Amino acid sequence: MKLNTSLLHFSDAVDSTTGSPLPPVAQVSAFAQESAEQMEQVFAARAPGFAYTRLANPTLSTFERRMAQLEGGAGAVACASGMAAVSMALLNILRAGDEFIAASQLYGGTLSLFHDLEHLGIRARLASSSSCGDIEPLINEKTRLIFVEAISNPGLEVTDIETLAQLAHSRGLPLLVDSTTATPVLLRPLQLGANVVIHSSSKYINGSGSAISGVIVDGGRFPWDAGRWPALEPYMKIPKLAYIQRLRQDLWQNFGPCLAPQNAFLNVLGLETLGLRVERACKNALALAQALEKLPGMYAVNYPGLESSSSFDLTRRQMAGGMGGALLTFRTGSRERAFALLNQLRCAYIISNVGDVRTLAIHPASSIFHHSSPQEQQAAGVFEDLIRVSVGIEDAEDLIEDFTQAAQAARPIS
Ligand SMILES: *Cc1c(COP(=O)(O)O)cnc(C)c1O
Numbered sequence: 001m002k003l004n005t006s007l008l009h010f011s012d013a014v015d016s017t018t019g020s021p022l023p024p025v026a027q028v029s030a031f032a033q034e035s036a037e038q039m040e041q042v043f044a045a046r047a048p049g050f051a052y053t054r055l056a057n058p059t060l061s062t063f064e065r066r067m068a069q070l071e072g073g074a075g076a077v078a079c080a081s082g083m084a085a086v087s088m089a090l091l092n093i094l095r096a097g098d099e100f101i102a103a104s105q106l107y108g109g110t111l112s113l114f115h116d117l118e119h120l121g122i123r124a125r126l127a128s129s130s131s132c133g134d135i136e137p138l139i140n141e142k143t144r145l146i147f148v149e150a151i152s153n154p155g156l157e158v159t160d161i162e163t164l165a166q167l168a169h170s171r172g173l174p175l176l177v178d179s180t181t182a183t184p185v186l187l188r189p190l191q192l193g194a195n196v197v198i199h200s201s202s203k204y205i206n207g208s209g210s211a212i213s214g215v216i217v218d219g220g221r222f223p224w225d226a227g228r229w230p231a232l233e234p235y236m237k238i239p240k241l242a243y244i245q246r247l248r249q250d251l252w253q254n255f256g257p258c259l260a261p262q263n264a265f266l267n268v269l270g271l272e273t274l275g276l277r278v279e280r281a282c283k284n285a286l287a288l289a290q291a292l293e294k295l296p297g298m299y300a301v302n303y304p305g306l307e308s309s310s311s312f313d314l315t316r317r318q319m320a321g322g323m324g325g326a327l328l329t330f331r332t333g334s335r336e337r338a339f340a341l342l343n344q345l346r347c348a349y350i351i352s353n354v355g356d357v358r359t360l361a362i363h364p365a366s367s368i369f370h371h372s373s374p375q376e377q378q379a380a381g382v383f384e385d386l387i388r389v390s391v392g393i394e395d396a397e398d399l400i401e402d403f404t405q406a407a408q409a410a411r412p413i414s
Contacts, residue, residue: 007272054258197219213259220240357392
């Protein structure tokens with residue numbers, strides 16, 4: 001089956017007890033057992049069943065199973081937010097004294113998280129890009145993982161996953177990829193050798209901006225060893241599944257960032273139209289980027305699907321259909337003009353989110369990156385005059401007209 005068909009034909013597409021083609025929402029905290037013995041069995045994971053929603057919930061399980069199938073992974077764990085997913089994915093295998101390598105072009109919240117990790121004795125070493133050339137020199141005996149974004153937000157640098165996975169594996173390291181902005185429609189990082197995939201499913205997977213959530217998918221192929229990742233020691237019975245088992249049965253249950261059942265349901269709904277939405281948004285993004293490039297007073301239009309992008313060849317080669325995603329950025333000459341342009345938009349909303357069906361625009365430096373230092377902002381490709389657009393599924397003509405009138409109304413300051 002091809003993607004759009006498979007999104008409507010997951011192995012659990014129809015609820016086996018009711019015939020419902022959408023999963024029932026188990027909007028409960030806890031589940032009744034038939035006996036004390038049954039409770040004991042369920043708690044010890046010796047019998048199937050559910051006890052308490054922080055530990056497992058059938059609606060969450062449906063979302064997790066579908067994400068694992070979609071990414072081609074061995075298992076998935078859903079979290080209350082994308083940031084919870086990024087935190088859990090890292091903390092699952094890092095401890096005080098460890099280092100990891102990350103590209104510096106990362107989502108602002110993730111860069112902030114690295115400061116928190118620093119207080120726990122875990123050090124992020126930031127590479128100036130996600131290329132092997134920039135990452136390899138930072139690997140040392142303390143390195144425990146490599147973390148990148150598939151398409152960095154808002155730098156829009158595409159990572160060569162296959163080449164980076166080869167480097168990581170040659171040094172005995174797992175590659176973790178935040179694939180939020182690529183989505184499983186454009187990229188399956190596990191198929192290219194990545195070991196763990198993370199999504200902020202608040203974005204394209206949900207699709208309507210109706211709930212915050214995140215998900216971690218384990219490829220189940222990395223040969224973990226308990227010497228380098230001691231937290232995995234109790235889970236080494238099946239070494240390849242040690243990561244996901246430790247995450248599900250230990251860290252995720254104890255930190256407690258479980259997803260609300262209703263929000264898991266909204267993600268299951270979103271998955272059905274993921275392919276349609278992402279394809280349409282990518283087409284719109286390319287059309288808008290091409291139009292913006294021709295407008296006077298728009299500088300450095302950045303979109304991976306434009307020939308002028310340094311990621312153009314890789315986008316063609318690595319991303320499904322050569323599609324460059326649905327985010328684009330451009331510069332306006334000054335912070336004042338960026339604000340003026342945003343204020344003139346009639347079709348695009350000023351909303352701090354991406355992956356919505358609506359087109360959203362934002363000034364990253366004063367919003368999502370306000371926690372970052374000027375150096376961090378510069379390394380992440382965030383400038384004072386930069387606007388980021390998350391292109392939606394409207395009619396491209398309307399979007400082009402909207403940005404054209406806004407650019408004209410907010411004239412360059414001479
Ligand atoms: C939004 C986002 C996150 C954080 O997700 P939340 O659901 O907002 O917690 C992480 N990584 C990327 C690339 C994102 O775009």
